[in-house]
Amino acid sequence: MAVTSRTAWLTTDSPTSRRQARLGQLYRQWLAFRRNRLALAGLGIVVALLLIAAFAPLLAPQDPLAQNLPGRLQPPSWQHLFGTDSLGRDIYSRIVYGTRVTLVIVILVVILVGPIGLLIGAASGYLGGWVDRLLMRITDVFLAFPRLVLALAFVAALGPGLENAVIAIAITAWPPYARVARAETLIIRSQDYIAAVRLQGASQWRIVWKHVVPMCLPSLIVRTTLDMAGIILTAAGLGFLGLGAQPPIPEWGAMISAGREQIFDQWWVATFPGLAICIVALGFNLLGDGLRDVMDQR
Amino acid sequence: MTATPAIAVEKLNVFFGDSHVVKDLSFTVSPGESYGIVGESGSGKSTVLRVLAGLNRDWSGAVAILGESQPKLRSKAFYRSSQMVFQDPYGSLHPKKTVDDTLAEPLTIHGLGDAQARIGRAMSDVGLPASFRFRYPHQLSGGQRQRVAIARALVLEPTILLLDEPTSALDVSIQAEVLNLLTSLRHARKLTYILVSHDLAVVAHMCERLLVMQFGAGVEEMTAATLAARAPKTDYARQLLTASEGFRRAG
Amino acid sequence: MSMPVAANANEQPLLELDDLRVDFHTPTGIVNAVRGLSFTLGRERLGIVGESGSGKSMTGRAILDLIPYPGVVSAGRMAYRGQNLLTMDKRSRRKLRGRHISMVMQDPKFSLNPVQTVGTQIAEAYRVHHKASAREARERSLSMLEAVQIREPARVYDLYPHEVSGGMGQRVMIAMMLIAEPEILIADEPTSALDVTVQLQVLKILDDLVTSRGMGLIFISHDLHLVQSFCDRVIVMYGGKAMETLPAAELSDEGARSRRHPYTLGLLGCLPELDRPKGKLATLTRDPAWLA
Numbered sequence: 159m160a161v162t163s164r165t166a167w168l169t170t171d172s173p174t175s176r177r178q179a180r181l182g183q184l185y186r187q188w189l190a191f192r193r194n195r196l197a198l199a200g201l202g203i204v205v206a207l208l209l210i211a212a213f214a215p216l217l218a219p220q221d222p223l224a225q226n227l228p229g230r231l232q233p234p235s236w237q238h239l240f241g242t243d244s245l246g247r248d249i250y251s252r253i254v255y256g257t258r259v260t261l262v263i264v265i266l267v268v269i270l271v272g273p274i275g276l277l278i279g280a281a282s283g284y285l286g287g288w289v290d291r292l293l294m295r296i297t298d299v300f301l302a303f304p305r306l307v308l309a310l311a312f313v314a315a316l317g318p319g320l321e322n323a324v325i326a327i328a329i330t331a332w333p334p335y336a337r338v339a340r341a342e343t344l345i346i347r348s349q350d351y352i353a354a355v356r357l358q359g360a361s362q363w364r365i366v367w368k369h370v371v372p373m374c375l376p377s378l379i380v381r382t383t384l385d386m387a388g389i390i391l392t393a394a395g396l397g398f399l400g401l402g403a404q405p406p407i408p409e410w411g412a413m414i415s416a417g418r419e420q421i422f423d424q425w426w427v428a429t430f431p432g433l434a435i436c437i438v439a440l441g442f443n444l445l446g447d448g449l450r451d452v453m454d455q456r
Numbered sequence: 457m458t459a460t461p462a463i464a465v466e467k468l469n470v471f472f473g474d475s476h477v478v479k480d481l482s483f484t485v486s487p488g489e490s491y492g493i494v495g496e497s498g499s500g501k502s503t504v505l506r507v508l509a510g511l512n513r514d515w516s517g518a519v520a521i522l523g524e525s526q527p528k529l530r531s532k533a534f535y536r537s538s539q540m541v542f543q544d545p546y547g548s549l550h551p552k553k554t555v556d557d558t559l560a561e562p563l564t565i566h567g568l569g570d571a572q573a574r575i576g577r578a579m580s581d582v583g584l585p586a587s588f589r590f591r592y593p594h595q596l597s598g599g600q601r602q603r604v605a606i607a608r609a610l611v612l613e614p615t616i617l618l619l620d621e622p623t624s625a626l627d628v629s630i631q632a633e634v635l636n637l638l639t640s641l642r643h644a645r646k647l648t649y650i651l652v653s654h655d656l657a658v659v660a661h662m663c664e665r666l667l668v669m670q671f672g673a674g675v676e677e678m679t680a681a682t683l684a685a686r687a688p689k690t691d692y693a694r695q696l697l698t699a700s701e702g703f704r705r706a707g
Numbered sequence: 708m709s710m711p712v713a714a715n716a717n718e719q720p721l722l723e724l725d726d727l728r729v730d731f732h733t734p735t736g737i738v739n740a741v742r743g744l745s746f747t748l749g750r751e752r753l754g755i756v757g758e759s760g761s762g763k764s765m766t767g768r769a770i771l772d773l774i775p776y777p778g779v780v781s782a783g784r785m786a787y788r789g790q791n792l793l794t795m796d797k798r799s800r801r802k803l804r805g806r807h808i809s810m811v812m813q814d815p816k817f818s819l820n821p822v823q824t825v826g827t828q829i830a831e832a833y834r835v836h837h838k839a840s841a842r843e844a845r846e847r848s849l850s851m852l853e854a855v856q857i858r859e860p861a862r863v864y865d866l867y868p869h870e871v872s873g874g875m876g877q878r879v880m881i882a883m884m885l886i887a888e889p890e891i892l893i894a895d896e897p898t899s900a901l902d903v904t905v906q907l908q909v910l911k912i913l914d915d916l917v918t919s920r921g922m923g924l925i926f927i928s929h930d931l932h933l934v935q936s937f938c939d940r941v942i943v944m945y946g947g948k949a950m951e952t953l954p955a956a957e958l959s960d961e962g963a964r965s966r967r968h969p970y971t972l973g974l975l976g977c978l979p980e981l982d983r984p985k986g987k988l989a990t991l992t993r994d995p996a997w998l999a
Contacts, residue, residue: 702935
C-alpha cells in the first residue's frame with residue numbers, strides 16, 4: 159500500500175509543491191534510466207566502488223602497508239587472493255584500499271573542474287564580445303597541449319604527490335568543459351525563454367546563473383562521467399611514472415608500475431590493479447552513456 | 457489636446473549588417489488600442505516588436521512608450537509597463553522550470569511580495585487550473601503553454617502587451633481560445649496591444665487599426681473596417697487580401 | 708493538348724485503403740495514431756484536414772512505409788492499382804516509392820542535401836528510377852525545373868539548397884518528386900512554411916500537374932480554407948479517425964450545414980473571418996463519442 163501511494167505521489171500530473179514536482183521529475187528519469195541494462199551495470203560498478211571504499215577495513219584481510227619480505231611475490235592462493243607484491247604486501251588488500259585513493263582523485267577533480275569549466279563557458283558564451291575572446295583564447299592555450307604532457311609539466315613544477323597530481327589533472331581537464339558549456343550557451347541564449355527573462359529585467363548574472371547554467375548542467379554531468387575514465391587513467395599514468403601518489407600509498411597506477419619488472423614471471427602483480435582500473439573506467443563510461451540518454455534529451 | 461500615445465515610433469531604422477530591415481517606420485498607438493502589424497516573412501514586422509521590447513539594441517530613430525522617450529538600454533521600470541508574448545510556446549518556456557518557477561521569477565526580480573497570491577491570480581486570469589502550478593512545460597499542451605506565457609507577461613501588471621504571432625503555432629480550435637482570452641484580458645485590464653501576424657483574419661478580428669509592411673517599410677495603415685470592406689488603397693495590401701482568400705482556379 | 712487521362716471510369720482506383728491502423732508501442736503503453744481509416748484515391752485532389760495529433764501525417768507516411776520505430780502499420784487492405792502493398796517485400800516497396808508514389812514535405816530545408824546542388828539532386832532522383840545518361844538526366848531536370856515555373860532553370864540547377872528561397876526550395880522539391888512521374892503525390896503541408904503569395908504559386912503548380920498528368924494528389928493540411936478552395940474531396944480527421952468525407956465545395960455551402968459533422972462545424976466556427984466580424988470566437992467542444 160505504502161509503496162503504491164508513494165509511486166502515485168511521485169508520478170502525479172498535478173504536484174502540489176516544488177519539492178514534489180522536482181522529485182517526480184527525478185523519479186521519471188530514474189524509470190527511464192532503469193530500462194538501460196548496461197547503464198544499470200555501470201551504476202552498480204560505481205556504487206560498488208563507493209561501498210568498497212567505505213568498508214575497506216572490513217573487506218581487506220590484511221594491512222595494505224604491512225610488508226612481509228619472506229612471503230614476497232607469492233602467486234594467488236586462498237590466503238592471498240591476488241597474490242603478494244615484491245615487498246610481500248597482500249595485493250587484494252592494497253586494491254581494496256586503492257579504491258579510496260581513486261575516489262579522492264575523482265571527487266577532487268570533479269569539484270575543481272565542473273564549476274570552473276561551466277562558469278567560464280557559460281559566461282563566455284552568454285556575454286560574448288571581448289570576454290568571450292579572452293576566455294576562449296586562454297582555453298585554446300590549454301587545449302593546444304596533449305593532456306598528459308601538460309599534467310606532467312605541472313607535476314614536475316609542483317613536485318610529485320597525490321594532491322599535486324589532482325591539481326595538475328584539474329588544470330588540464332577544464333578546457334573541454336568550458337568549450338561544451340560555451341557551445342550549449344550559444345544555442346540557449348538565442349531561445350525565446352531567455353529573451354523572456356531579459357524582458358523581465360533580470361541582470362546578466364542572474365540570467366547566466368539561474369537560466370543558462372541549469373540547461374548546460376546535464377550535458378556537463380554526462381561529460382564528466384564519461385571523462386572519469388580518462389581522469390582515472392591519467393592519474394594512474396602519473397602514478398605509473400612515479401609522479402602521482404608516492405609509495406607506500408596503494409594507488410593502482412603506481413602498483414602496476416611497481417609490478418612491471420615482474421610482469422613476465424609474476425603476472426599477478428601488475429594484472430590485478432590493471433583490471434581494477436579497467437572495471438572502474440568501464441563502470442563510469444556505461445553510467446555516463448545511460449545518463450546521457452536520460453538527461454540530455456530535450 | 458489629445459492624450460499621450462501609449463506607443464509612438466518615429467523614423468525607426470534597423471540594419472542587420474548590410475541589409476536594411478526596417479526603413480523609416482513611423483506609427484502611433486493610443487492607450488487601450490489594439491494595433492496590428494501585418495506582413496510576409498522578411499517584412500521586418502517582428503523586428504519592430506523586438507525593438508519596442510528592448511531586445512534589439514541596434515536601431516536609430518525615436519521610440520516613446522507612455523510618453524517617455526526610450527533609450528537603447530531599458531530601465532528596470534520599463535519592463536513593468538511592457539511585456540511580450542512569443543510565437544512558439546515550445547521555445548518560450550524554460551524546459552527545466554515549473555509553471556510556478558516561471559511565474560515567480562519576474563516577481564523576485566522586481567522584489568514584489570505576495571508571490572503566492574499573485575501567481576494564483578495570474579493563473580486563474582488566464583484560465584489555468586491551480587493543479588497545473590507545479591507542472592513542467594513538457595506536461596502541458598501547446599495552448600496551455602501559451603496561457604502560461606501570457607500569465608508570465610501579465611504577472612508584472614503591464615499596460616502594454618507586445619504579441620508576436622501568439623497563435624500561429626497553435627491549432628485553430630486552440631487559437632480561438634487564446635484569442636478570446638486575449639480579447640477579454642484587454643477589456644478587463646484596459647491593455648494596449650500590438651499584434652504582429654501574417655494572418656489577416658486574425659488581425660481583423662483582434663485589432664482596430666493595422667499597418668501593412670513589406671520589405672521593412674510601412675505600405676499602408678488602415679482601419680479594420682477598411683480591411684473587412686476589402687477596400688485597401690495600395691496594390692500590395694490588396695494582393696495580400698486576395699491571397700488570404702485561398703486558392704482560385706483560373707477559368 | 709493535355710491528355711484526358713482521368714477519363715476511364717472502369718479503371719482501378721490508384722490507391723485503396725481499408726481499416727488503416729498505425730500504433731506506436733511506447734514504454735508507457737500503445738498509442739493509436741491512426742485507428743481504422745478507409746478511403747480510395749482516384750485521379751483527384753484529396754484533402755486530409757485535421758488538427759495536430761489527428762493522424763493525418765501518419766496516414767501519408769504509412770502509405771509510403773515511412774513510419775518510424777516503434778510504429779506498426781496494419782490494414783485490412785492497402786493497394787496501389789490493385790497491387791497489395793501489405794504483402795509486398797521491402798525492396799519492391801522501396802522501388803514503388805519515389806517512382807510511383809512520392810511525397811513532398813513541409814520544409815524543403817530539411818529534405819534537400821545541403822552539400823549537393825539542387826540540379827544534381829533532381830537528376831539523381833531521375834536516374835534512380837530510369838536508365839539514362841548524365842546528359843539526358845540533366846536535360847530532363849532542366850525541363851522539370853521549367854515545369855515548376857522556375858525562371859532561369861540553368862542558373863538554379865547549379866545553386867546549393869541554402870542559396871534558394873523557401874518558395875523556390877519547395878518548387879525544387881516538387882520538381883524532384885515529380886521527375887519520376889509518379890502516379891500519386893502525397894503533399895504533407897507543402898505550403899505551410901511559405902508566405903501566402905508564394906503559397907498560391909506553389910499550389911498552382913501542383914494543380915496544373917494534377918490536371919495535365921492525371922496524377923492523384925493527397926493534400927495533407929491543417930488549413931480548412933486552403934483545402935476547401937484547392938481540393939475536390941476532403942477527409943476531416945480527428946483522433947486518428949475520419950469524422951467525415953465530403954466534397955470540398957460543401958465546406959463553404961451554408962445550405963449543407965445541417966448535414967455536416969459537428970467537429971467539422973466546430974473547426975469552421977472557431978476561425979476568425981474577415982467578412983463577418985465576431986465578438987467572440989466559438990470554441991470547440993469535443994465529444995468523446997466521436998472516437999467511440
